Amino acid sequence: MRENDYWEYLGDATLTTSSTTQMQYQIVTLLADGSFHSGEEMAEMFGVSRTAIWKQLKTIREQWGLEVFAVRGKGYRLAQSLELLDQEKIGQGLTPTAQKLLSRLKIEGCIDSTNSQLMDAGAAGMASGCACLAEQQSAGRGRRGRKWVSPFGSNIYLSLLWRYSLGIAHLSGLSLAVGLGVVRSLELLGVSGVGLKWPNDVLYQDQKLAGLLLEVAGEQGGPSRVVVGLGLNTSLSGRQGADIDQPWIDLAQVPGGRSISRNHLAAAVLSQLLETMEQFGRDGLAPLLQEWHRRDLYYGRAVTLYTGAQPIEGIHRGIDITGALLLEENGSITAYHGGEVSLRPSGSSGGAVIGLKRV
Ligand code: ATP
Ligand code: BTN
Numbered sequence: 001m002r003e004n005d006y007w008e009y010l011g012d013a014t015l016t017t018s019s020t021t022q023m024q025y026q027i028v029t030l031l032a033d034g035s036f037h038s039g040e041e042m043a044e045m046f047g048v049s050r051t052a053i054w055k056q057l058k059t060i061r062e063q064w065g066l067e068v069f070a071v072r073g074k075g076y077r078l079a080q081s082l083e084l085l086d087q088e089k090i091g092q093g094l095t096p097t098a099q100k101l102l103s104r105l106k107i108e109g110c111i112d113s114t115n116s117q118l119m120d121a122g123a124a125g126m127a128s129g130c131a132c133l134a135e136q137q138s139a140g141r142g143r144r145g146r147k148w149v150s151p152f153g154s155n156i157y158l159s160l161l162w163r164y165s166l167g168i169a170h171l172s173g174l175s176l177a178v179g180l181g182v183v184r185s186l187e188l189l190g191v192s193g194v195g196l197k198w199p200n201d202v203l204y205q206d207q208k209l210a211g212l213l214l215e216v217a218g219e220q221g222g223p224s225r226v227v228v229g230l231g232l233n234t235s236l237s238g239r240q241g242a243d244i245d246q247p248w249i250d251l252a253q254v255p256g257g258r259s260i261s262r263n264h265l266a267a268a269v270l271s272q273l274l275e276t277m278e279q280f281g282r283d284g285l286a287p288l289l290q291e292w293h294r295r296d297l298y299y300g301r302a303v304t305l306y307t308g309a310q311p312i313e314g315i316h317r318g319i320d321i322t323g324a325l326l327l328e329e330n331g332s333i334t335a336y337h338g339g340e341v342s343l344r345p346s347g348s349s350g351g352a353v354i355g356l357k358r359v
Pocket of ligand 1: 141142143144146147148149150198199201208209210211231233236244245246248249341342343
């Protein structure tokens with residue numbers, strides 16, 4: 001399949017472009033300003049009955065998870081205004097270097113997963129530097145088949161496809177490099193107090209603000225391709241986050257994070273990801289080690305590693321040039337590689353349910 005045919009193929013396959021979904025998307029775009037819009041105005045606009053509009057709004061409530069208020073004589077409005085993703089604003093907000101590195105920017109409404117979409121696109125020959133953002137993911141993924149909560153119209157769900165001549169074996173440090181890129185971009189926007197938990201979670205006061213999922217395909221000796229997927233919470237209600245089984249937070253609760261434009265944020269993180277992917281191909285993780293250690297929230301602290309077998313207790317002594325975690329146990333240091341390993345501060349309940357509720 002030729003590259004340019006690929007998104008057309010996806011349009012059919014994902015049903016994101018069906019006329020009903022399009023109408024729902026247009027209704028949400030209209031309501032995004034947070035003001036009242038009458039059923040009559042919408043019915044006229046779309047050339048359908050007011051009952052048809054009411055049905056679409058019901059779906060928007062039930063399937064898209066958006067709170068829509070109806071007031072007699074005034075019409076409908078969203079509980080809060082939304083800043084929907086805008087391809088032009090994001091493209092223009094990229095740094096000049098990132099603009100050169102980006103080959104394509106795709107904005108989707110609701111899809112299963114931006115990572116899945118770019119993994120398929122990569123297998124079909126899509127060029128390096130292709131990015132995909134979505135308003136909502138119906139099957140957003142974390143590591144090991146875990147779910148990433150991805151409601152409509154807020155937060156960032158972003159994936160980037162990158163091709164390397166390097167073999168898969170040389171990419172182990174990449175996951176740490178991209179985490180650092182995300183923290184850098186937040187700091188450049190004036191956000192403070194965020195840091196990293198090995199290998200690449202972005203936390204604020206031990207609560208998860210963002211996560212990264214890297215998926216790799218190709219040959220051990222090269223070439224290889226990587227899809228890096230970022231989920232970054234900007235505004236997540238207690239109800240939307242109720243199923244998340246570890247402490248979490250959104251940018252609105254972090255110092256300096258409340259009033260950042262969503263499109264500006266998307267441009268900033270995408271710029272850093274593009275630049276990091278390129279820099280890593282040239283220099284690897286070595287030049288980033290010191291900076292990573294400065295942002296490492298657990299450096300020198302007592303931690304527990306969950307590997308599937310017995311939990312391992314030790315003191316976190318940073319990372320090595322391959323991105324492995326260095327753990328001091330009884331005076332000697334062992335290197336642990338990513339994959340199936342999870343790090344938690346000692347005294348927390350590990351990967352188990354913590355039951356944090358936010359109000
Ligand atoms: P690690 O093993 O490196 O600590 P993790 O458990 O933090 O990883 P994953 O293994 O990738 O992360 O699994 C995703 C986890 O992220 C879910 O199990 C859930 O606890 C959490 N999660 C899901 N959606 C969100 C979200 N929107 N914001 C914060 N956390 C989320
Ligand atoms: C983690 O839990 O640490 C990784 C979460 C990664 C979530 C993002 S959202 C965009 C991209 N698409 C996915 O399905 N997952 C990643």
